[in-house]
Amino acid sequence: MRYVDEYRGEAESRRYLDAIARTATRPWMLMEVCGGQTHTLVRSGIDRMLPETVTLVHGPGCPVCVTSVELIDQAIEIVRRPGVILASFGDMLRVPGSGDDLLSARSAGADVRIVYSPLDALALARKHPDRDVVFFAVGFETTAPANAMAVWQAARAGLRNFSILCAHVRVPPAMEAILSAPDNRVDAFLAAGHVCAVMGYREYEPLAERWRVPIVVTGFEPLDLLQGIHMAVRALEQGRWGVENQYARVVSRDGNRRAQTLMGDVFEVVDRAWRGIGEIPASGLRLREPYRVHDAQARFPVSHIRPRESADCRAGQVLRGVLRPTDCPAFDAACTPEHPLGAPMVSSEGACAAYYRYGKRS
Amino acid sequence: MTATATTTRYAGPACPIPTADYPTVQLAHGAGGSLSRMLVEKLLLPAFDNPALSVLHDGAVLAAEDLCAAAGASASPGRSTDASMATPSMAALRGGARLAVTTDSFVVKPLFFPGGDIGSLAVHGTLNDLAMCGARPVALTVALIIEEGFAMDDLWRVVTSMRAAAAAAGVPVVTGDTKVVERGKGDGLFINTTGLGVVPAGVDVTPARARPGDAILLSGAIAVHGMAIMSVREGLEFETRLESDSADLGPLVQRILETGGEAVHVLRDPTRGGVASALCEIADSARAGMLLDERALPVPPEVRGACELLGLDPLHVANEGKCIAIVAPEREQAILDAMRSHPSGAQAVLVGRITDRRDGRVVVRSPIGGERILEPLSGEQLPRIC
Numbered sequence: 001m002r003y004v005d006e007y008r009g010e011a012e013s014r015r016y017l018d019a020i021a022r023t024a025t026r027p028w029m030l031m032e033v034c035g036g037q038t039h040t041l042v043r044s045g046i047d048r049m050l051p052e053t054v055t056l057v058h059g060p061g062c063p064v065c066v067t068s069v070e071l072i073d074q075a076i077e078i079v080r081r082p083g084v085i086l087a088s089f090g091d092m093l094r095v096p097g098s099g100d101d102l103l104s105a106r107s108a109g110a111d112v113r114i115v116y117s118p119l120d121a122l123a124l125a126r127k128h129p130d131r132d133v134v135f136f137a138v139g140f141e142t143t144a145p146a147n148a149m150a151v152w153q154a155a156r157a158g159l160r161n162f163s164i165l166c167a168h169v170r171v172p173p174a175m176e177a178i179l180s181a182p183d184n185r186v187d188a189f190l191a192a193g194h195v196c197a198v199m200g201y202r203e204y205e206p207l208a209e210r211w212r213v214p215i216v217v218t219g220f221e222p223l224d225l226l227q228g229i230h231m232a233v234r235a236l237e238q239g240r241w242g243v244e245n246q247y248a249r250v251v252s253r254d255g256n257r258r259a260q261t262l263m264g265d266v267f268e269v270v271d272r273a274w275r276g277i278g279e280i281p282a283s284g285l286r287l288r289e290p291y292r293v294h295d296a297q298a299r300f301p302v303s304h305i306r307p308r309e310s311a312d313c314r315a316g317q318v319l320r321g322v323l324r325p326t327d328c329p330a331f332d333a334a335c336t337p338e339h340p341l342g343a344p345m346v347s348s349e350g351a352c353a354a355y356y357r358y359g360k361r362s
Numbered sequence: 363m364t365a366t367a368t369t370t371r372y373a374g375p376a377c378p379i380p381t382a383d384y385p386t387v388q389l390a391h392g393a394g395g396s397l398s399r400m401l402v403e404k405l406l407l408p409a410f411d412n413p414a415l416s417v418l419h420d421g422a423v424l425a426a427e428d429l430c431a432a433a434g435a436s437a438s439p440g441r442s443t444d445a446s447m448a449t450p451s452m453a454a455l456r457g458g459a460r461l462a463v464t465t466d467s468f469v470v471k472p473l474f475f476p477g478g479d480i481g482s483l484a485v486h487g488t489l490n491d492l493a494m495c496g497a498r499p500v501a502l503t504v505a506l507i508i509e510e511g512f513a514m515d516d517l518w519r520v521v522t523s524m525r526a527a528a529a530a531a532g533v534p535v536v537t538g539d540t541k542v543v544e545r546g547k548g549d550g551l552f553i554n555t556t557g558l559g560v561v562p563a564g565v566d567v568t569p570a571r572a573r574p575g576d577a578i579l580l581s582g583a584i585a586v587h588g589m590a591i592m593s594v595r596e597g598l599e600f601e602t603r604l605e606s607d608s609a610d611l612g613p614l615v616q617r618i619l620e621t622g623g624e625a626v627h628v629l630r631d632p633t634r635g636g637v638a639s640a641l642c643e644i645a646d647s648a649r650a651g652m653l654l655d656e657r658a659l660p661v662p663p664e665v666r667g668a669c670e671l672l673g674l675d676p677l678h679v680a681n682e683g684k685c686i687a688i689v690a691p692e693r694e695q696a697i698l699d700a701m702r703s704h705p706s707g708a709q710a711v712l713v714g715r716i717t718d719r720r721d722g723r724v725v726v727r728s729p730i731g732g733e734r735i736l737e738p739l740s741g742e743q744l745p746r747i748c
Contacts, residue, residue, distance in 0.1 A: 004670065005729075013730035043675075045732015116672065222730045358734040 200255025276316025477605030
């Protein structure tokens with residue numbers, strides 16, 4: 001398959017692995033920010049092929065995982081109301097809130113639909129004018145433009161029965177939070193290529209400068225990751241910092257300006273609580289005032305909800321790269337994909353699920 | 363998407379029920395009275411017409427000769443395998459043949475999908491379960507649970523499709539049942555089929571027979587059914603020409619058994635949960651290690667593209683017309699050639715081997731040469747694939 005197989009060659013992979021082994025003279029810890037990258041690493045076996053000097057830790061880049069318990073509880077509360085259809089990406093359905101998850105709400109009769117695009121949720125709102133259609137808008141800057149587009153279209157068409165429960169998060173503040181944590185061990189980042197496809201990488205430059213850390217914008221195929229790792233290790237060995245772009249076939253420094261304009265029109269930046277990590281300043285997006293009629297939190301009374309997190313789940317440490325999934329006492333014991341305690345065990349981008357699915361059980 | 367708006371439009375004879383009077387199925391159609399009788403006599407009997415069924419007794423009574431004929435069919439190379447040529451004698455049954463029974467319920471959504479419908483799927487699914495036991499099919503039963511208000515034309519389409527699938531396999535539907543549940547208490551139509559078959563003497567396929575060194579053969583492209591269904595599911599529609607691979611694997615399995623005989627150790631059709639779940643189950647129950655080569659897996663470009671897009675692993679996606687055969691290495695090439703000589707196995711390939719690790723784990727070698735351990739599908743991939 002074009003644009004895929006070229007980035008999965010065995011001989012080329014071998015060459016990069018050799019180059020990484022030759023380059024790394026000291027132990028380095030790299031964080032791949034995006035959960036999609038985590039899955040490629042584990043699925044293709046790269047994590048087992050790297051030299052011992054290079055350790056990868058998995059970052060917070062799984063939008064499902066970092067969505068707060070409070071927002072999941074709100075989604076469940078909203079969909080239990082008569083006349084509501086909640087449309088969501090499939091991954092969100094099994095993430096536990098304080099008590100239930102959306103799947104069990106569905107089993108109990110709530111109308112929860114799986115969609116693959118916010119525009120499908122918009123179509124549901126058109127099809128059911130007598131129902132309240134709420135889209136659970138989860139994601140990083142990658143999905144924000146499509147969600148902005150759905151709200152913008154709803155506003156233009158006067159679809160007052162369409163709203164979003166906005167759980168959007170931004171990557172750079174999360175990287176800043178990781179770097180500023182006292183127990184941070186990350187020497188360099190592989191930045192999330194698809195987030196940068198939208199946003200470009202200008203906003204990472206001050207971050208790299210301030211923390212003197214190499215940041216390599218990296219793609220998602222095995223060869224992308226190997227090349228990204230090589231670039232990061234080379235920069236570390238040479239004592240360089242700054243932003244490099246491995247994913248140049250998709251990402252430009254400025255990103256997608258039209259998408260950014262639309263996002264800026266529809267969303268504004270707010271502080272946001274990340275599951276397992278806590279509140280990170282300026283790390284979230286919410287709808288601007290003119291679009292507030294499409295904001296589910298404004299339409300439904302949800303502010304009374306008081307969330308509770310499982311005491312056994314150490315997802316926060318996993319998401320910050322401080323703890324490996326397999327080092328969590330609950331991993332493969334109290335916590336499995338069938339009975340997840342925390343979101344990283346659920347989502348297809350979650351680090352715990354990746355370890356579980358690809359046989360990293362010790 | 364509605365049940366009737368599909369790419370595979372029914373073009374057969376019209377429904378024999380006077381649909382002007384009964385455009386939809388009524389509760390009374392399942393109440394045992396005159397409407398029930400009309401449904402059976404006008405719609406079901408003509409579709410599945412055979413001596414055992416037309417008695418309309420409480421159960422079907424089958425002639426012992428039918429079982430003997432199936433049992434007498436040889437599974438060894440070089441001997442006649444045509445059931446009609448075999449001598450129907452009790453000796454065949456006494457010589458180590460065994461009965462095989464399997465049952466399966468079908469709750470697929472949508473009911474009509476590219477490449478098939480719930481009717482053909484319900485027949486193929488049960489025939490294939492028999493085939494994976496090494497059994498020759500003798501008879502099928504069909505139970506329909508219909509939701510009140512279900513379109514009579516759609517019921518006719520489904521029944522016609524079942525008839526065609528059963529007739530193609532030469533297997534009679536000998537008894538059945540029809541129930542109607544109140545509107546809102548079902549999801550259109552559920553079908554249960556049970557299959558009865560005979561495993562001839564000398565055929566012994568079971569996971570316990572997987573041995574180190576055995577070849578793992580796959581009869582063709584994987585993940586086609588699951589992606590075809592997904593492409594038409596409400597909320598997930600995407601444009602594709604994919605059609606379900608739903609098919610009767612009986613003839614292919616007969617060819618495998620004729621060629622391989624006792625060298626055929628395990629047969630499995632990787633339906634729900636895909637190839638991954640099927641292999642993990644076999645590895646686990648046989649305590650056998652497996653090594654798969656991901657590059658050898660036949661995944662059509664359209665399926666790969668859709669899987670990449672939706673974040674699915676083709677190894678976890680359902681198939682309805684594919685067969686895994688685990689066979690002794692001495693006969694693997696002959697069996698592979700035999701599979702390829704049959705239309706259902708034209709793209710058969712060697713995808714891996716049983717290793718001597720005996721740890722019950724399936725290891726996949728990735729395209730870049732890394733290794734990972736394959737896990738069965740956990741939780742639901744999407745609601746109700748089949």
